[in-house]
Amino acid sequence: MNAEDIRLLGNLIQIGTVTQTKSIHGLSLARVKLHERETDWFPVIGQSNDFKKHFIPVLVKEQVAVFCPFGIADTGFIIRGIFNKYCKEPAGSSDTKEVMLYKDGTEISYDIEAKELKVNAVNKITIICKSASVIADTVVITAKTTNNGNVLINGGLMVTGEIVGENGLSISGGSGASFDGNINSTGDINTDGSFIDKNGNLTSHTNNGYGRD
Structure with missing residues (x-):
């Protein structure tokens, strides 16, 4: 040679x-x-x-x-992309964990032992699509949430905090609404039905012209 x-x-x-x-x-x-x-x-x-x-x-x-x-x-x-002493593997990566680390700190990882896919974004995440489905046993959202469209719930709704309706609250269908607790109103109450308490029907009760007990 x-x-x-x-x-x-x-x-x-x-x-x-x-x-x-x-x-x-x-x-x-x-x-x-x-x-x-x-x-x-x-x-x-x-x-x-x-x-x-x-x-x-x-x-x-x-x-x-x-x-x-x-x-x-x-x-x-x-x-391209040879790891060296100036550019090392991302922290947390291992034989069972893939890590994608961006320059600004955003990180996407998947651990096949923990069976966990994790996205840690330093700012916002935007998803644009025609439709989206989330199928899970449980979903926990820890955030202030804004929904700009109508919401359809096909199951029950349990609220442990306060419900506030700025433009009114309307309930229709089913067996009506039941409240276990006091009801306070600072405005008029209008009804097409009757007012009934534990002593009887307040709408049709005349009490012979005297004040009711």
């Missing part, structure tokens, strides 16, 4: 550090420092076809592998 063959073999696969990136206009290109030289703009391998496109920004100082077919140094492509 002569010196030229050794040089070509040495150029086949090399480890380097990204020095420049170019992602405008749908391009995923980078330049890499390999020893004492810098490569030309090489494409970065990613997930891209008609089924799915997944873009992760290429960052300066990212450690990558450069493949140069036939050892020709001015052509090649980049395999």
Whole structure:
């Protein structure tokens, strides 16, 4: 094997550090420092076809592998994302736990032992879809909740706090409404039916013109 063959073999696969990136206009290109030289703009391998496109920004100082077919140094492509002492695995990752950690601290993880999928977002989460279904044994929401549409409940509703209706409260159908406790009103009470208490019907009771006991 002569010196030229050794040089070509040495150029086949090399480890380097990204020095420049170019992602405008749908391009995923980078330049890499390999020893004492810098490569030309090489494409970065990613997930891209008609089924799915997944873009992760290429960052300066990212450690990558450069493949140069036939050892020709001015052509090649980049395999990215090599963990190193400056870019370590996310905290909490293990043989049973996958962790995706973003630069701002947002984290998505799944633990196959705990059977838990966890999303920890530092700000808001927005989901846009035609319809959504949540099927679970229990759902616990710890938050102030706003609903901008109508709500249909096909089962029972238990409220341990106070119910406040700013634009009125209407109940219809079924066997009516039952209250176990005092009822206070600061306005008029109108009814098309009768008022009945433990002593009888207040609507039809005349008491012979005298005040009622």
